[in-house]
Amino acid sequence: MTYDLIVVGGGPAGASSAIICARNGARVVLLERGRFPRHKVCGEFVSAESLDLLAGLLVPQHARLFSEAIRIPRARVFLDGRMLPATVDPPAASISRLDLDQALWDSAEQCNVKGRQQIAVHSILGTGPFLVKTSVGEFESRALVNASGRWSNLNAAPHVPNSYVKWLGLKGHFAEPSPLASVDLYFFDGGYCGVQPVNIGDGAAQSGRVNACAMVRADVASTLPEAFLRHPELQERSRQWKPLSDPVSTSPLVFREPQPERDGVLLAGDAAAFVDPFVGYGISLALRSGSLAGECLIPFFAGSISLPEAACNYRRRYGRRFSPVFRTSSKIRRMLSLPQTVRIPILRLLETTPALTRYLVSKTR
Numbered sequence: 362m363t364y365d366l367i368v369v370g371g372g373p374a375g376a377s378s379a380i381i382c383a384r385n386g387a388r389v390v391l392l393e394r395g396r397f398p399r400h401k402v403c404g405e406f407v408s409a410e411s412l413d414l415l416a417g418l419l420v421p422q423h424a425r426l427f428s429e430a431i432r433i434p435r436a437r438v439f440l441d442g443r444m445l446p447a448t449v450d451p452p453a454a455s456i457s458r459l460d461l462d463q464a465l466w467d468s469a470e471q472c473n474v475k476g477r478q479q480i481a482v483h484s485i486l487g488t489g490p491f492l493v494k495t496s497v498g499e500f501e502s503r504a505l506v507n508a509s510g511r512w513s514n515l516n517a518a519p520h521v522p523n524s525y526v527k528w529l530g531l532k533g534h535f536a537e538p539s540p541l542a543s544v545d546l547y548f549f550d551g552g553y554c555g556v557q558p559v560n561i562g563d564g565a566a567q568s569g570r571v572n573a574c575a576m577v578r579a580d581v582a583s584t585l586p587e588a589f590l591r592h593p594e595l596q597e598r599s600r601q602w603k604p605l606s607d608p609v610s611t612s613p614l615v616f617r618e619p620q621p622e623r624d625g626v627l628l629a630g631d632a633a634a635f636v637d638p639f640v641g642y643g644i645s646l647a648l649r650s651g652s653l654a655g656e657c658l659i660p661f662f663a664g665s666i667s668l669p670e671a672a673c674n675y676r677r678r679y680g681r682r683f684s685p686v687f688r689t690s691s692k693i694r695r696m697l698s699l700p701q702t703v704r705i706p707i708l709r710l711l712e713t714t715p716a717l718t719r720y721l722v723s724k725t726r
């Protein structure tokens with residue numbers, strides 16, 4: 362069977378493209394290598410900008426995931442012995458990837474998307490139409506969205522300079538009695554660790570769970586407990602924690618220039634670009650770019666534009682909407698790697714000028 366659209370990758374980017382196109386009558390197949398539900402390395406901070414979009418993508422059966430999610434109205438940055446408080450306004454939501462990815466997958470299937478798990482895509486042939494070779498055979502489609510994430514066999518390996526030191530992502534859930542509704546970012550030389558309260562499953566039935574998610578240089582730490590030791594306040598806080606999930610990890614983490622389209626294939630989410638995790642915008646970017654890719658393909662399925670025109674529209678709209686996010690977050694990344702003597706006066710300025718902090722945060726959205 363030839364589909365209108367093949368989507369590779371069942372994370373937030375792939376599921377949103379699939380839902381948008383299927384709701385508009387396209388015949389869509391969503392191919393996922395893994396199996397849901399599963400934990401994923403992620404701070405699970407879903408920024409407010411995409412909450413309405415997320416609510417609109419979910420079927421009513423999963424509406425509670427959104428309505429009962431813990432809200433995060435504040436942030437605290439622990440750096441160089443200081444604590445910089447900030448308001449998160451409007452508040453973000455904390456949603457576990459165990460629940461989020463499963464809910465989006467179910468929602469796609471209920472919109473008539475043909476969901477196929479445990480199928481690995483090996484190669485994509487053509488520039489439209491497409492022939493896709495997988496672990497279970499071949500699929501054909503008129504259009505293709507690659508939402509296979511940051512580091513997949515389908516994406517060209519990013520340029521890694523000789524001086525590159527490997528970075529890891531580490532994550533686990535822990536029991537902490539009555540955690541504050543705040544996203545706490547503990548920065549140290551060679552990385553940072555974010556901590557925030559989170560629920561899984563029926564949130565009403567439990568509380569007192571936090572997600573700890575670190576991005577660290579491999580020569581600094583290779584496990585979460587090692588990362589906790591790098592920051593005195595975090596070390597103190599984590600002393601009482603009991604693990605509630607098996608730890609998960611990912612590597613390497615490499616940043617590169619965004620590439621939203623290649624050879625007629627629309628790239629969405631991390632497959633197009635990986636935004637610094639500490640700005641808490643990766644899930645939003647995945648939902649928004651995945652939906653945008655779907656929106657740009659709808660006129661092609663209706664026969665009013667060609668595939669190259671749809672791809673060109675996506676590239677232009679992607680650049681306009683998301684380029685500022687990448688520019689600002691890479692500036693903040695550079696600031697964080699400045700020597701402490703330069704960083705401290707900048708921090709003092711941010712501490713005494715909340716409007717400046719708010720402005721910086723708004724530029725990462």
Ligand SMILES: Cc1cc2nc3c(=O)[nH]c(=O)nc-3n(C[C@H](O)[C@H](O)[C@H](O)COP(=O)(O)OP(=O)(O)OC[C@H]3O[C@@H](n4cnc5c(N)ncnc54)[C@H](O)[C@@H]3O)c2cc1C
Nearest residue numbers: 370372373374394404405406482510530630631638643644
């Ligand atoms: C340390 C760390 C902390 C983070 N914290 C946050 C945070 O707090 N908030 C936030 O918004 N973002 C955060 N992010 C970023 C966020 O996790 C990603 O941006 C988001 O998961 C991107 O979604 P996606 O759908 O593009 O990709 P993914 O969620 O990675 O989904 C891609 C899917 O494609 C599948 N796949 C890959 N290759 C193939 C193939 N060949 N065939 C079939 N399927 C395939 C994979 O199995 C996967 O399920 C963090 C990232 C890291 C590393």
